[in-house]
Amino acid sequence: xxxxxxxxxxxxxxxxxxxxxxxxxxxxxxxxxxxxxxxxxxxxxxxxxxxxxxxxxxxxxxxxxxxxxxxxxxxxxxxxxxxxxxxxxxxxxxxxxxxxxxxxxxxxxxxxxxxxxxxxxxxxxxxxxxxxxxxxxxxxxxxxxxxxxxxxxxxxxxxxxxxxxxxxxxxxxxxxxxxxxxxxxxxxxxxxxxxxxxxxxxxxxxxxxxxxxxxxxxxxxxxxxxxxxxxxxxxxxxxxxxxxxxxxxxxxxxxxxxxxxxxxxxxxxxxxxxxxxxxxxxxxxxxxxxxxxxxxxxxxxxxxxxxxxxxxxxxxxxxxxxxxxxxxxxxxxxxxxxxxxxxxxxxxxxxxxxxxxxxxxx
Amino acid sequence: xxxxxxxxxxxxxxxxxxxxxxxxxxxxxxxxxxxxxxxxxxxxxxxxxxxxxxxxxxxxxxxxxxxxxxxxxxxxxxxxxxxxxxxxxxxxxxxxxxxxxxxxxxxxxxxxxxxxxxxxxxxxxxxxxxxxxxxxxxxxxxxxxxxxxxxxxxxxxxxxxxxxxxxxxxxxxxxxxxxxxxxxxxxxxxxxxxxxxxxxxxxxxxxxxxxxxxxxxxxxxxxxxxxxxxxxxxxxxxxxxxxxxxxxxxxxxxxxxxxxxxxxxxxxxxxxxxxxxxxxxxxxxxxxxxxxxxxxxxxxxxxxxxxxxxxxxxxxxxxxxxxxxxxxxxxxxxxxxxxxxxxxxxxxxxxxxxxxxxxxxxxxxxxxxxxxxxxxxxxxxxxxxxxxxxxxxxxxxxxxxxxxxxxxxxxxxxxxxxxxxxxxxxxxxxxxxxxxxxxxxxxxxxxxxxxxxxxxxxxxxxxxxxxxxxxxxxxxxxxxxxxxxxxxxxxxxxxxxxxxxxxxxxxxxxxxxxxxxxxxxxxxxxxxxxxxxxxxxxxxxxxxxxxxxxxxxxxxxxxxxxxxxxxxxxxxxxxxxxxxxxx
Ligand code: HEM
Ligand SMILES: [Cu+2]
Ligand SMILES: [Cu+2]
Numbered sequence: 001x002x003x004x005x006x007x008x009x010x011x012x013x014x015x016x017x018x019x020x021x022x023x024x025x026x027x028x029x030x031x032x033x034x035x036x037x038x039x040x041x042x043x044x045x046x047x048x049x050x051x052x053x054x055x056x057x058x059x060x061x062x063x064x065x066x067x068x069x070x071x072x073x074x075x076x077x078x079x080x081x082x083x084x085x086x087x088x089x090x091x092x093x094x095x096x097x098x099x100x101x102x103x104x105x106x107x108x109x110x111x112x113x114x115x116x117x118x119x120x121x122x123x124x125x126x127x128x129x130x131x132x133x134x135x136x137x138x139x140x141x142x143x144x145x146x147x148x149x150x151x152x153x154x155x156x157x158x159x160x161x162x163x164x165x166x167x168x169x170x171x172x173x174x175x176x177x178x179x180x181x182x183x184x185x186x187x188x189x190x191x192x193x194x195x196x197x198x199x200x201x202x203x204x205x206x207x208x209x210x211x212x213x214x215x216x217x218x219x220x221x222x223x224x225x226x227x228x229x230x231x232x233x234x235x236x237x238x239x240x241x242x243x244x245x246x247x248x249x250x251x252x253x254x255x256x257x258x259x260x261x262x263x264x265x266x267x268x269x270x271x272x273x274x275x276x277x278x279x280x281x282x283x284x285x286x287x288x289x290x291x292x293x294x295x296x297x298x299x300x301x302x303x304x305x306x307x308x309x310x311x312x313x314x315x316x317x318x319x320x321x322x323x324x325x326x327x328x329x330x331x332x333x334x335x336x337x338x339x340x341x342x343x344x345x346x347x348x349x350x351x352x353x354x355x356x357x358x359x360x361x362x
Numbered sequence: 363x364x365x366x367x368x369x370x371x372x373x374x375x376x377x378x379x380x381x382x383x384x385x386x387x388x389x390x391x392x393x394x395x396x397x398x399x400x401x402x403x404x405x406x407x408x409x410x411x412x413x414x415x416x417x418x419x420x421x422x423x424x425x426x427x428x429x430x431x432x433x434x435x436x437x438x439x440x441x442x443x444x445x446x447x448x449x450x451x452x453x454x455x456x457x458x459x460x461x462x463x464x465x466x467x468x469x470x471x472x473x474x475x476x477x478x479x480x481x482x483x484x485x486x487x488x489x490x491x492x493x494x495x496x497x498x499x500x501x502x503x504x505x506x507x508x509x510x511x512x513x514x515x516x517x518x519x520x521x522x523x524x525x526x527x528x529x530x531x532x533x534x535x536x537x538x539x540x541x542x543x544x545x546x547x548x549x550x551x552x553x554x555x556x557x558x559x560x561x562x563x564x565x566x567x568x569x570x571x572x573x574x575x576x577x578x579x580x581x582x583x584x585x586x587x588x589x590x591x592x593x594x595x596x597x598x599x600x601x602x603x604x605x606x607x608x609x610x611x612x613x614x615x616x617x618x619x620x621x622x623x624x625x626x627x628x629x630x631x632x633x634x635x636x637x638x639x640x641x642x643x644x645x646x647x648x649x650x651x652x653x654x655x656x657x658x659x660x661x662x663x664x665x666x667x668x669x670x671x672x673x674x675x676x677x678x679x680x681x682x683x684x685x686x687x688x689x690x691x692x693x694x695x696x697x698x699x700x701x702x703x704x705x706x707x708x709x710x711x712x713x714x715x716x717x718x719x720x721x722x723x724x725x726x727x728x729x730x731x732x733x734x735x736x737x738x739x740x741x742x743x744x745x746x747x748x749x750x751x752x753x754x755x756x757x758x759x760x761x762x763x764x765x766x767x768x769x770x771x772x773x774x775x776x777x778x779x780x781x782x783x784x785x786x787x788x789x790x791x792x793x794x795x796x797x798x799x800x801x802x803x804x805x806x807x808x809x810x811x812x813x814x815x816x817x818x819x820x821x822x823x824x825x826x827x828x829x830x831x832x833x834x835x836x837x838x839x840x841x842x843x844x845x846x847x848x849x850x851x852x853x854x855x856x857x858x859x860x861x862x863x864x865x866x867x868x869x870x871x872x873x874x875x876x877x878x879x880x881x882x883x884x885x886x887x888x889x890x891x892x893x894x895x896x897x898x899x900x901x902x903x904x905x906x907x908x909x910x911x912x913x914x915x916x917x918x919x920x921x922x923x924x925x926x927x928x929x930x931x932x933x934x935x936x937x938x939x940x941x942x943x944x945x
Contacts, residue, residue, distance in 0.1 A: 029813045041742045048740060052733045059729045062704045063722055072644075072711045079899030080645035080710035089705070090649050090698070097697035101690040101736065108686060108740040115742060117679045194745075195679075249515040250609060252674060252749060256815035259746040263675040265610065266514060267603030270676065283824070287674075287749040287817045289508050290515060292435035295820030 016057045024050025034257035034278040034303060037115040037197075041259040044111045051100055116197040116273055194260065194272040196239070205273055206238035213244065213251030213264040215290055216297040227316040231300040232284055234276050235309035241273045252288035255301050263288055276303040392486065394478035395882060399485050400464025401780060404773075406485075407457040410492055411766075414448035415842060417441050422804075422838040428825045438821035439506035440523070444499065446509035447527065450627065451534040452492045454765045458630030459484075459541045461772055462569045464780065466545060468873035469563045471554030471891075473883040476547040484540035491533035498526045508819060510616060513601040513609050517594055524594055528587045535580045535587075538626070542573035542580075554872070554888045560654075563871045563895045564647065567654040568633025571661035575622040575629075578665060583619030586612055610676040617668035625664040627761060628728075629657055631768025632699055635721050638775045639703055641869040642718035643710030646896040649702040656695035663692045673741050674748045682741050689739035696732055700725060713867075716790025720771035723798055727763025731756055734809065749819075752812025758805045767797070770848070777852070778862030782878040785859060789851040796844030803837025871895045 024046045033039045070080075112118070196203070209232065212219045221228045234240045244253055246264040253272070254261040257280075262272050286297035304312065388398050389405075421441050424432040433441065463481065467474055475481045498504040505527035507516035516524050549566050559567075590612065592598040599605025601612040632653075640647040647653065669677050669685040677685070703725050712718060734756040738744050747753060770793075777785050807830040812818075816827050823831070865874040870893050876885055893900070 029810050031814055041746060044740060045737070045743050048737050048743065052737070055733060056729065059700060059704060060726055062708065063726050066704075066707045066710070067712060067714060067722060070643075070707065070710050070712050072713050076711060078644075078711065080643060082646055082897065082899040083648065083705075083709070084646045084896075085649045085652070086705075090652055090702075093701040094652075094694060094698055097694050101693050104736065104740055105687055105690050108742055109683060111742045112679075112683070117682065117741070249518065250512060250675070254749075254817065256746070256813075259742070261674045261745050261748055265603075265676055267606075267608065268610070268676055283815065285815065285817055289439075289512070289749075289819045291519070292439055292506070292821075294439075295430075295435065295817075295822040 012061070016054050016061075019057065020050045020053040023053045031256050032278065033259065034255075034276060034280065034282060035259070036275045036277055037194075038257060038259040038277075040111045040114050044107055047107060048104060051104070114197055116195040116200075118195075118198075194262070194274070196273050200239055200273075203239075205241035207234060208241045208243065209234070211242055211244040211253060211264065212247055213253070213286065213290070213297075214247035215249065216286070216293045218251075218253075218284065218286070218297070218299050222313075225313055225317060227313065229316065231302065233302045233304060233309060233312050235306045236276050236279050236303050238306070239273060239275045241271060243269055243271050245269045249290050250288045251286045251290050251297070254285045254287040255282055256285070257282045261287055279303050279305060392482050394474070394482050396463050396467050396475045396478065396481060397780070397880060397884075399481050400460050400462075402485050403456055403460025403463055403488070406488060406492075407453050407460060410448050410452035411457075412845070413496065414445050414453055415845065417445035417448065419838050419842050421445055422835040424821055425823070425831050426835040428823050428828055428831075430821045433821075435821045436506060439508075439519075439819070440499065440504035442819060443505050443508050443527075444495065447495060447505070447531070448492070449761070450509060450623070451531055452488065452495070454627040454761060454769075455534070455538055455623070456488055457769050458572065458626070458765075459538065459545075461565075461630060461634060461769075461776075462541070462545050462572075465776070465873060466548055466566060466569060467552070468779075468876070468880060468884055469566055469871055470549065470552060470557060471872045471885060471889045472548065472552035473885070475544050476552055477544050480540055481544050484537045484544070487533050487537040487540075491530045491537070494526055494533070495530040498523045510620070511590070512616075513590060513593060513607075513612050514603065516590065517602060521594060525591065528591045528594070532584060532587055535584050538576050539580050542576035545569045545573045546577070554891070556891050560651070561891060561894055562654075564636035564650065564653055564657075565630070565633035568629045568636070568657050571657040572626050572629045574658075575661045575664055576626055579619040579622040582615055583623075586615035586619070589615075610672075613672050613675060614668070617671045618665075621668040621671060622661075622664045624760070625660055628764050628768075629660065631724070631765050631772070632657065634768050634772040634775075635703060635724050636699075637871065638717055638721040638771050639706045640896045640898060641775070641867050642713045642715065642721070643707045644713070644898050645706055645710040646894075646898055647702070648705035649698070650896065652698050653702050656698045659695040660692060663688060663695070667692065670739055670744070673744045686739055686741045690736060693732070693736050693739075700729060700732070715774070715787055716785065716794055717771050717774035719791065719794045720767050720774060723794065724764060724767040724771060727759055727767060727798075727801065731759030731761075731763055734759065747812050749817055750812035751808040751816045751818055754818050755805050755808035755812060758801075758808070762801055762805065770794075770797070773848075773852070775867070776873075777855070778866045779873060779878050779880070781856050781859070782862055783855050783859035784862045784866065785855045786851050789847045793844060793847040793851070796840060796847070800837050800840035800844050804834050804841060805837070807831075807833050870897055 027046075027049055029049075030042060030045065033042050196205070208223055210221045210223060211232075212221075217230065218232070219228065219230065220232050242253065242262075244262065244264040245268060246266045248266060250266065251264045252261055253264055257278075258274055258276075260272055260274055262270050264270065280303055282301040282303070284299050284301040286294060288294075290297060388395075389402060393399065393402075420433070421438070424430065424438055424441075426432075430438065463475065463485075466472075501522070503520045503523040503526075505511070505516075505520070505523040507519050507524065511524070511527065549562070549570055553562065589598075589600040593600055593602050593607070599607040601607045601609050603609060636647055636653055667685055667689040669681060670689045673682055673685075707722065734752070738747065738753065738756060774785055774790055777783070811827055811830050811834075814827070816823055862878050864876065864878050866878075867874070872885075872889055872891075872895075873880070875889055
């Protein structure tokens with residue numbers, strides 16, 4: 001049977017298209033999305049993966065086919081046909097990638113806009129607010145009770161704690177070596193990042209959380225309630241704004257399920273906004289190399305129901321009141337830093353941080 | 363001597379007295395012959411590659427399990443910092459310069475480079491820079507802030523190690539600037555009479571593009587590093603927020619060099635591949651001009667995409683879009699090259715020897731890295747995978763699957779020219795098979811790791827990633843094993859391999875028109891061009907119809923019988939035309 005090559009081309013084209021379409025939807029390469037924004041990003045990724053699979057199959061297929069079909073037979077010393085070029089073909093394959101990347105660029109542009117990349121609030125100069133790292137000394141004690149008892153050990157917290165106690169880390173972290181934000185005037189720039197999505201433009205976020213990264217821990221403060229904790233809790237379905245900065249070196253805030261990442265840069269404040277969608281516990285990872293124990297700089301990120309969130313907030317506040325009393329009781333002979341020192345390892349923060357608390361508190 | 367006369371002898375076995383032979387001592391001296399320097403570059407950088415490879419396997423050994431049970435986290439950071447620095451600055455970049463040194467004068471019919479002494483100086487900066495860098499491991503204070511060395515981290519980790527790193531990279535950058543000047547002047551001024559730009563082999567075009575970006579961007583890196591050194595050693599605060607400096611400025615300066623640097627790392631090998639494919643496919647390169655000009659387009663565009671490494675740090679929203687679009691546009695000239703290569707092999711008579719297999723493997727794996735590169739350009743997706751193993755996978759598909767396979771293809775292809783002897787094909791194919799399998803085993807799973815949430819540069823990771831990491835680690839051991847057949851084959855064949863003849867591949871570029879290895883000044887007289895560099899399959903006497911306008915039509919055909927006749931007319935009956943048919 002002699003099937004004309006155009007039919008073959010057509011058949012191959014159909015198979016490649018079907019395989020690409022299927023794989024683009026069923027790749028299982030990404031963790032389940034946990035925010036509205038993440039779903040948009042996934043749509044973009046699936047589209048790119050579909051196109052990529054097609055391109056991959058075509059190029060690899062052509063190479064392997066050539067290697068088999070056109071290999072030199074022993075004894076054949078002749079040359080192939082002297083084809084130097086083919087203008088229509090060359091125009092075609094200049095146009096095809098051009099159209100593909102224009103398509104991807106427009107799609108990306110749209111997704112980027114929808115997740116708030118163009119939010120005008122995200123681009124402005126402002127001194128770093130005191131609030132970005134506002135941490136009343138008493139409130140920080142609240143985190144003493146912030147980690148709910150859990151059956152399985154929190155490996156990352158252990159690693160982080162161990163990292164903090166390691167003499168090598170302690171050596172690196174000599175306060176005089178590390179640029180401390182408290183001494184820095186700061187560039188005072190709010191790093192433009194991911195702001196409000198267009199439909200939420202102008203409206204303040206339902207919840208603001210200030211985040212400080214420091215070797216090797218994250219500190220979260222809730223300016224509305226004064227809560228300070230070592231893990232991030234947010235209620236589902238309400239837009240959250242994260243304002244972040246770093247104390248010593250560059251860190252990066254990353255929750256894979258949110259598909260969001262942002263560097264926390266000393267001397268700058270950066271922001272991201274998102275709307276959590278799926279209740280659950282996730283991992284918040286530091287994604288920018290920040291020192292030897294960078295790999296251990298993780299914490300819990302909890303998306304919970306509004307009720308659970310309220311409950312959690314109350315617990316935190318009670319704990320913070322208790323702690324305040326404690327401070328009051330002890331403060332006669334102890335500075336907050338001294339008082340908190342024993343808890344440092346539980347909190348995953350460093351004495352320098354406490355030093356800073358002391359400063360901002362007064 | 364005309365090319366015709368040169369070609370007369372081209373298919374004979376090598377002369378018994380080897381005119382290009384040199385004393386081994388020459389290779390350890392301040393020799394100014396471009397061929398000696400080229401080989402010095404290639405051998406030296408290959409040794410650094412082996413060191414970088416050992417470091418990579420140490421990194422992977424640590425990552426076999428989620429805990430830090432092999433080295434301490436500090437040592438781990440030094441390992442990947444040195445791995446990356448060595449691979450980039452001491453292997454890929456100078457290996458490209460090595461091929462350029464060896465090949466450019468031969469390909470354009472010149473006696474040597476324009477500035478032979480400068481050339482030797484450029485080479486001799488590399489060994490001390492490399493030893494300096496590696497010495498930091500021995501004194502126990504190796505740099506550990508990553509090869510990007512972002513402040514403020516690089517300012518607060520070990521001071522000595524960081525200073526050594528800066529010094530070493532500055533030396534290597536200087537070396538590559540000196541090399542680039544030399545390549546540009548040589549290609550501009552020393553082409554054999556009658557060779558226009560459009561008759562130049564594509565490797566020379568690639569080196570024009572590479573040298574241009576080297577000259578434009580390396581000084582910016584030097585600037586960044588010098589400022590960083592001031593911050594580190596003199597207490598200034600250019601990049602240090604404590605004193606009002608801005609770490610983002612460093613990132614801009616660093617990537618202004620280091621993004622173009624990825625084209626410094628890949629363009630020369632694009633050039634090599636464009637040389638190798640047509641020879642072994644026995645077909646002209648498809649779309650000569652498209653390939654030549656796309657190199658220039660890539661080098662120009664490469665200068666305006668750097669901030670795509672900073673999508674998650676501090677660049678304004680609209681700027682991200684600008685850099686996304688410029689980055690994506692690079693896919694077009696790159697795509698043109700890939701399609702042209704595929705069209706070159708399509709319908710040819712492929713000699714699937716080791717050089718060709720590596721060249722086709724290059725195209726096949728580079729495509730994967732290129733595709734993931736377009737994905738990374740899409741800002742919303744990059745925000746998710748930036749600084750994760752997805753990026754590590756992408757960069758290794760480009761650098762290992764691209765540059766390294768390209769270097770191997772080049773080694774196999776030009777080894778007969780450089781040494782006068784053939785490499786063993788069987789072991790070459792074993793090398794190829796192990797490399798391709800190892801490469802994909804090592805780096806393919808990393809895509810998924812990154813997307814699922816494994817960030818890069820970590821010694822400890824979430825236990826749920828253990829299986830995939832285990833596969834990667836096994837693949838990396840296979841890669842280590844894969845180099846042994848090559849090393850043994852190269853050393854053995856260099857000493858005892860079968861004589862190659864001057865033109866074992868019946869290639870048409872000028873380097874094959876002289877003896878193997880070439881005599882000290884390459885050609886007795888400036889060679890006269892009789893064919894274009896890729897006129898394979900052109901009519902030889904019997905007036906076949908030539909469909910497309912060949913390059914050689916632009917000049918008077920010097921050979922009435924057709925350009926390839928000398929290659930084919932009277933093959934020595936004792937010697938089979940194809941090395942693989944020889945016994
Ligand atoms: C022998 C095979 C190789 C293996 C197994 C390997 C393995 C690795 C691994 C595991 C990392 C990530 C380290 C980390 O993030 O903790 C890495 C990083 C890197 N490798 Fe390789 N690699 C190999 C070859 C190469 C080659 C040939 C090049 C370049 C030409 C290269 C360039 C780099 C670069 C630039 C990085 C980034 C380092 C960083 O994030 O600072 N590698 N490699
Ligand atoms: Cu960090
Ligand atoms: Cu980190």
